[in-house]
Amino acid sequence: MSKKEENSITIDQLQELILDRALKVFSILAALATVVLAVRYYLFGEGTTFWTVLIVDLIFVLVIRFRKHIPYKPIANTLLFIILLVLAAGLWKLGLLAAAIFYMSLIPIFAYLTGNYKRALFAIGLASLIYALFGIAHIQGYLKVDFDVEAYIRNPISWTLNLTIVSFTGVAILDIVHHYRKNLVNSYQKLQSRKNDLQEEVSTKTKDLNQLNHELQHANETLRAKLDELKNAQNQLIEKEKLASLGMLTAGIAHEIKNPLNYINSSQQLLFAKLEEEGKLDEELKELLGFIATGSEKMNGIIKGLNHFNRNQDTFDEDCKIDEIIDSCLQMLSHLIKGRIEVNTRYPKDLPSIRGNVGKLHQVFTNLISNSAQAIDKQGQIDISVQEKNNKLIIAIKDSGSGISKENLQRIFEPFFTTKAAGVGTGLGLSITRSIIEEHQGEMEFESTLGEGTTVSLSLPFSAERH
Secondary structure, three states: OHHHHHOOOHHHHHHHHHHHHHHHHHHHHHHHHHHHHHHHHHOOOOHHHHHHHHHHHHHHHHHHHHHOOOOOOHHHHHHHHHHHHHHHHHHHHHHHHHHHHHHHHHHHHHHHHHHOOHHHHHHHHHHHHHHHHHHHHHHHHOOOOOOOOOHHHHHHHHHHHHHHHHHHHHHHHHHHHHHHHEEEEEEEEHHHHHHHHHHHHHHHHHHHHHHHHHHHHHHHHHHHHHHHHHHHHHHHHHHHHHHHHHHHHHHHHHHHHHHHHHHHHHHHHHHHHHHHHOOOOOHHHHHHHHHHHHHHHHHHHHHHHHHHHHOOOOOOEEEEEEHHHHHHHHHOOOHHHHHHOEEEEEEOOOOOEEOOHHHHHHHHHHHHHHHHHHHOOOEEEEOOOOOOOEEEEEEEEEEEOOOOOOOOOOOOOOOOOOOHHHOOOOOOOOHHHHHHHHHHHOOOEEEEOOOOEEEEEEEEEOOOOOO
């Protein structure tokens, strides 16, 4: 428990404090009344109230002596009984002249401050009943004042004694009420201070909670981003596994095709030599055998390209001829190009090779050229150029396709984003392509105009080392 909570006061504790204060004030008032009544007893011979107050003094002495061992309520009831007893004694012997009448003003205040509103009403009712009964007894003559009333009234000492009792009764009432108010004010101030402390504490806790909430949101966003990265990595891995499986399949097919193709090449050469030796090789047969040779060469080129594409190596220490890689990819994609797209290539002589991964660069140019071909709806053109600049190869692939909008151009490298029809693309092509270019320490940029076409620019250093 905090210090402020220990110093706070409950209603019961406040009533205990008021009771202790009243006990002290009433004991002082009783002692003063004893002196006053002793003087009156000496002057006028009225001793009943004097002896009554002496009994009251004795009661006060006993209560104060054993205060710690007596519960709160019996003491409060005892003090109320004392006030009523003194009132009854005064009315019995002095009637209207009893100074104890003024004690009636103490009854409701004391009963309320040490109890509650109902208790105060009951106490003032009981005091009024006592006053009425003694009044009736005096009116009916059952009780009589046994001293000279006229002399009592004319004696200045009587007025002085009564004034003293009235004054000190008023002071007693003021002291009790002041003490009660003082404790109430102190309690209110402590409550107000505690309220301010609680408000400050709530404000601090709210700020801390908001900070924690902000940190939690940031952590959630970071976690969400990491999950997205993990999902992307997982899907890229799946895509690579698919490509690996496809590579194994095409490698097997290429191997199976190559053997019969070798038979065809050998048979074509033997047939050409035999017909030429026998003199039966006319122009028509030469042309037909030339068609077989050309077809075999194309088939060998396609098989070579497939073998490059399907190479499953992670090293970046191979000599990569960009022009040869591009030509190989064009040959593999001839089914997308032939008959509708004009392809123009421009390579400088003695083009330097770069250090990298041949298979992965085949993936890059296969993806970029196939994108350009798929962007051309019917007839069109693809221009591919390679040039040297600042120890880098600058490759540009320009098509006359449908182009890309500005909104989509900002998202083309996002995994799974695609503008192609369902089943045509996965949306991972450009993401993987950029990743491969970065692995070669290169850069890739896109320029596109909707309805006019797209240009892809690549820059690859002559000697790229993987980081």
